Amino acid sequence: MSDLVRVLVVEDDAALSEILCDALQGHGYVVSPAALVRSALDQVRASEFDVAMVDLMLPDGSGIEVLREIAAQELATECIVLTGYAEVATAIEAMKLGAYDYLTKPARLEEIEVLVEKAAEKARLRRENVALRVRLERHDRPAGIVTDDPGMREILATIGRVASSELPVLVEGETGTGKELVARALHAQSPRAGAPFIAINCAAVQESLVESELFGHEKGAFTGAIARRPGVFELADRGVLFLDEVGEVSPAVQAKLLRVLESREFFRVGGTRTTQVDIRVVSATNKDMRREVAEGRFREDLYYRLGGVTIRLPPLRERRHDVGLLASVMLSRLTPRRTLSPGALDKLRAYAWPGNVRELQMVLHRAAVLSPRELLSPEDIPLDPPRPPKAEAVRAGMTLAEVERQYIESVLAEHGGHRGKAAKALGVDPKTLYNKLGAAKDKSGA
């Protein structure tokens, strides 16, 4: 989108037209004059203007015709009407046609300049929103995945192609890049769409319970196993099993996974008969799996089993184009009437987004809740400064509870606000973390 602002000046008084054109050119606008309705219409049809200043009384007709044409073409052109005192009624008609404002002649030059500047700003905003909406309409449909990034579009095409196959898919990407969204899109576009999509977060399950969660258990298999319970492999029968954070599973569980994926059958914990399932596996990880394999932390055979097709999602900072699009779409889903000012969009685009799309979502949610304004400015969108090293956060005189909260928050931030992962990193279960955060919030009175 070019930053040039194009202004059409429709004025038949040659002296006034020249003054206006000179002044506006002096402000860096690209100005086109027109002295007749006919030539104004020709220009409006030939190119798009940001602002049109339209005199109403013209030798070959009324400026209203120009406004009508702009309205009919749904152009993102803001119109300012110039009128003599006698024509106020017509000016009101012009406002009904969507004119931005009107000025009665003789108007002061500064007044005109300020008005043109405001109208140009509004036009720019509108153009940006229209462009975003058009892109949204083109790309939002496939699977709720919003993007206009060429690399991501290729990924969408890949999803479309592999969805109908039975190939296992491994989705790699940083936290919050949309791995689960991709997994769900694969399911939705696959012949298994009518059957369940079952997700298990391998990182959030306690080590001792992983096996039972995956394969289920028989009654009495261990203390607390009061009834027979199916595992996710059984629940996902005929559907898709999503193994989230698969890079986190222990070598013992890796071996078991491999066996099930090869044989399509397994024992429930404490069971003596095998259970057979028909599932397709989609897995995700925020680790570089090739490195995990190279460094001996992940079985190579399992890696190949899971990654029939590997999809690598780029981090948000590598798809700047998507930041504005995602922000506008997410904001309009949160609160339909709010818009982002160009400055706010620039600020969002410049940020590094360590937590990727999830972080963007949280930032917008916060801004939508906290700002009373419809047009969100850069100040309405506080972004975390680059985080200081953890040790610096602890100061002398802090209570143990404060240190704990500080640390929890930093770990949470490191994991893009993902509680399951933060809990895992902290070695507590997600519920404990949840309670601790709740308690901290209550104390701070937020």
Ligand SMILES: Nc1ncnc2c1ncn2[C@@H]1O[C@H](COP(=O)(O)OP(=O)(O)OP(=O)(O)O)[C@@H](O)[C@H]1O
């Ligand atoms: N391209 C996108 N379009 C729309 N929403 C998106 C997009 N990418 C991510 N999101 C949204 O961002 C949030 C995070 O996405 P998701 O849970 O799929 O990420 P993830 O990669 O699985 O993260 P994690 O590694 O932390 O589990 C979700 O609310 C998701 O709907």
Ligand SMILES: [Mg+2]
């Ligand atoms: Mg996820």
